[in-house]
Amino acid sequence: MLSYYFDLAIRSIKRTPFISALMIAALAAGVGMTVTMLSVYMQLSHDPAQSLSKQPYALQLQSHPASQGGSYGGAMRQLTYMDANAIQRQRNDGATVVMFKSSFAAISPNTEIDPQFVEGRVTTRDFFELFEPEFISGNVWSEQVDLEADFVAVITESLARSLYPGQEAVGQSITLNISEYRVIGVIKDFAPQPKYYDLNNSAFDNGESVFVPFSLTPIAEISNSGNTNGWRAEVINSYEDFINSEYHWIQVWKAFDSPSQRESFDRWMRGYIDEQREAGRFPNPDASYFLRTSEEWLEINGVVVDESRILVMISALFLVVCIINTIGLLLGKFLKSAPAIGTRRALGASQWQIFLQHIVEVSIIGFAGGLAGLVMASLVLSGLDRILSSGMGVSHLMLTQLHWSMWLWAPAIAIVSSVAAGLLPAWRICRMPPSLYLKIQ
Amino acid sequence: MLKMIGINKVYKTDMIETHALKSFDLTVDRGEFVTITGPSGSGKTTFLNIAGLLEPFSGGSYYLNGHDMAGLSDNQLAKVRNEQIGFIFQGFNLIPDLSVYENVEVPLRYRGFKRAERKERIEEALAMVGLSARAKHLPAQLSGGQQQRVAIARAMAGRPAFLLADEPTGNLDSVMARQVMDMLEDINAKGTTIVMVTHDPDLARRSQRNVHIVDGQVSDYRQFVAGESTVEVENA
Numbered sequence: 001m002l003s004y005y006f007d008l009a010i011r012s013i014k015r016t017p018f019i020s021a022l023m024i025a026a027l028a029a030g031v032g033m034t035v036t037m038l039s040v041y042m043q044l045s046h047d048p049a050q051s052l053s054k055q056p057y058a059l060q061l062q063s064h065p066a067s068q069g070g071s072y073g074g075a076m077r078q079l080t081y082m083d084a085n086a087i088q089r090q091r092n093d094g095a096t097v098v099m100f101k102s103s104f105a106a107i108s109p110n111t112e113i114d115p116q117f118v119e120g121r122v123t124t125r126d127f128f129e130l131f132e133p134e135f136i137s138g139n140v141w142s143e144q145v146d147l148e149a150d151f152v153a154v155i156t157e158s159l160a161r162s163l164y165p166g167q168e169a170v171g172q173s174i175t176l177n178i179s180e181y182r183v184i185g186v187i188k189d190f191a192p193q194p195k196y197y198d199l200n201n202s203a204f205d206n207g208e209s210v211f212v213p214f215s216l217t218p219i220a221e222i223s224n225s226g227n228t229n230g231w232r233a234e235v236i237n238s239y240e241d242f243i244n245s246e247y248h249w250i251q252v253w254k255a256f257d258s259p260s261q262r263e264s265f266d267r268w269m270r271g272y273i274d275e276q277r278e279a280g281r282f283p284n285p286d287a288s289y290f291l292r293t294s295e296e297w298l299e300i301n302g303v304v305v306d307e308s309r310i311l312v313m314i315s316a317l318f319l320v321v322c323i324i325n326t327i328g329l330l331l332g333k334f335l336k337s338a339p340a341i342g343t344r345r346a347l348g349a350s351q352w353q354i355f356l357q358h359i360v361e362v363s364i365i366g367f368a369g370g371l372a373g374l375v376m377a378s379l380v381l382s383g384l385d386r387i388l389s390s391g392m393g394v395s396h397l398m399l400t401q402l403h404w405s406m407w408l409w410a411p412a413i414a415i416v417s418s419v420a421a422g423l424l425p426a427w428r429i430c431r432m433p434p435s436l437y438l439k440i441q
Numbered sequence: 442m443l444k445m446i447g448i449n450k451v452y453k454t455d456m457i458e459t460h461a462l463k464s465f466d467l468t469v470d471r472g473e474f475v476t477i478t479g480p481s482g483s484g485k486t487t488f489l490n491i492a493g494l495l496e497p498f499s500g501g502s503y504y505l506n507g508h509d510m511a512g513l514s515d516n517q518l519a520k521v522r523n524e525q526i527g528f529i530f531q532g533f534n535l536i537p538d539l540s541v542y543e544n545v546e547v548p549l550r551y552r553g554f555k556r557a558e559r560k561e562r563i564e565e566a567l568a569m570v571g572l573s574a575r576a577k578h579l580p581a582q583l584s585g586g587q588q589q590r591v592a593i594a595r596a597m598a599g600r601p602a603f604l605l606a607d608e609p610t611g612n613l614d615s616v617m618a619r620q621v622m623d624m625l626e627d628i629n630a631k632g633t634t635i636v637m638v639t640h641d642p643d644l645a646r647r648s649q650r651n652v653h654i655v656d657g658q659v660s661d662y663r664q665f666v667a668g669e670s671t672v673e674v675e676n677a
């Protein structure tokens with residue numbers, strides 16, 4: 001019977017192509033708008049760290065009164081080089097990632113290849129353990145390198161391909177600014193979105209393509225291309241001044257294998273804070289530290305902004321308006337077919353069968369509206385992408401990619417909305433007394 | 442076969458109440474061919490709609506095949522219409538975007554017949570009305586007489602025991618009207634009970650019995666016997 005209704009529905013839609021197109025367009029507009037906003041919201045609220053094998057914690061240290069800068073959950077977003085380095089040197093309790101973003105001119109030994117400007121990350125070997133980029137060849141540097149420093153680098157597949165076309169990258173040399181490094185590992189391109197591990201520039205920033213040891217920082221005098229924040233004025237005349245300053249520019253992440261490890265780290269941290277306070281470095285009598293889960297970290301950094309929730313709600317309201325319009329169109333259309341429905345009722349169709357016939361028809365319209373809405377949403381998003389990404393100087397934004405779940409959401413929203421729109425008209429038409437429409441046509 | 446006792450039907454509109462049927466009594470026996478006549482607005486169509494379970498009635502009782510039709514659910518009513526009653530209307534009421542074949546198929550679809558059974562019944566019904574060659578035509582491509590024959594095929598495809606016709610020849614010229622009437626007589630001869638509303642006294646005379654309705658009540662019955670003149674049987 002359902003196939004019969006389906007057949008009837010297709011005929012009915014074809015019989016009134018203009019009205020059908022109008023209804024599909026109305027639903028597409030509502031669904032398209034809702035799906036666009038929902039997709040943005042989903043991209044914003046996605047937490048890539050959920051799939052990691054260890055829960056990483058962002059570490060914040062509140063060394064000075066929060067009133068002097070501490071708008072990220074009551075503390076500053078980053079740490080000073082001195083504190084970060086101390087935490088990194090402690091290193092017994094769990095994994096420690098200490099890092100900042102930099103940028104380099106990357107030069108291939110092959111002189112035919114032009115130097116290129118690349119984003120880099122200056123970090124510790126635990127970065128790879130914690131955030132799990134995938135190695136294609138080679139490996140990360142040893143613990144020894146984290147302590148004693150060495151000019152080694154891990155690069156991404158894309159960079160390897162452009163610097164050493166057709167060649168194995170591991171073992172090659174790469175010049176970053178003025179220092180020569182040895183490539184010891186190649187990873188797949190790595191750009192989790194949002195970029196939870198460093199939210200400085202943008203949550204939807206592209207990833208970096210070269211990774212070098214944090215221990216090189218004072219040796220190679222690597223400059224920071226992320227944010228640098230301070231809570232007091234300082235005179236900086238040299239790189240040494242900079243790394244010994246109270247400027248906050250280093251991101252620190254921790255992960256623990258066991259609760260006892262975490263307790264041990266906590267004891268050490270408290271000891272360190274007391275020590276620094278007594279030495280007069282930490283002016284805050286209540287100085288303390290925080291470990292934030294990736295979820296808390298995204299929240300504290302305002303990645304899922306309230307505005308995006310409001311936009312989803314506004315678009316849902318717009319969808320309701322589109323549904324109400326569709327109800328009007330459907331009522332008009334269905335009532336026009338009243339004589340045929342009267343005939344069907346006389347020939348033995350029950351109210352329920354007439355109801356179903358019309359619900360099948362609106363579901364088909366809804367499905368078409370959903371697909372059209374999905375196409376609309378991807379067009380709107382790619383338009384947004386072109387505008388926003390050129391403004392930010394990046395190749396594309398994850399934010400403006402259609403979230404995969406929209407392929408499920410869009411048809412579901414469309415069918416539910418069309419059935420919602422069709423319920424009243426289908427109910428009206430099936431409840432009509434058949435005798436009224438059986439007189440001379 | 443059909444038995445109505447004291448049926449009332451009141452139409453209420455904003456302004457007025459119309460008593461379309463008033464304590465209406467009628468019995469039709471199995472195999473009869475009954476014509477209904479009466480002035481315009483007397484309640485003929487109302488009677489047919491109630492007899493065909495297309496409209497509810499207020500007061501009185503209605504038995505079809507010995508079963509009480511009061512209090513049946515919409516589903517049950519639809520089933521009775523589908524299996525036991527065939528309808529023919531003055532306006533033919535073919536569904537315009539379905540072909541002749543598909544129009545005849547409608548009641549069989551609701552009956553839940555499989556494709557093969559539907560095909561057999563449709564072909565048989567179309568052959569009966571002499572329109573096998575027109576199966577693929579749309580109603581608009583047929584003459585009025587042909588359309589009404591399709592409607593008869595559609596009404597008969599489900600092999601109902603009972604055929605209700607509301608001025609089936611009202612929109613047809615006399616030649617076509619006679620053709621349709623011949624066809625109905627054939628159908629009746631094969632055992633189907635027919636109740637037909639008509640304005641045409643000649644057609645009324647061709648039936649076995651004529652019921653005259655005035656003001657929502659049966660005013661008189663006339664029994665016709667083939668070849669003889671009218672015999673007044675009863676005055677209501």
Ligand SMILES: Nc1ncnc2c1ncn2[C@@H]1O[C@H](COP(=O)(O)OP(=O)(O)OP(=O)(O)O)[C@@H](O)[C@H]1O
Nearest residue numbers: 452453454459461480481482483484485486487488
């Ligand atoms: N749906 C309705 N609403 C209100 N009044 C109605 C309705 N249908 C019929 N009536 C009234 O009921 C009365 C009987 O109508 P009905 O259609 O049964 O007459 P009829 O005998 O079939 O007339 P005709 O020969 O013109 O077809 C009329 O007065 C009519 O106005």
Ligand SMILES: [Mg+2]
Nearest residue numbers: 485486487607
């Ligand atoms: Mg009438």
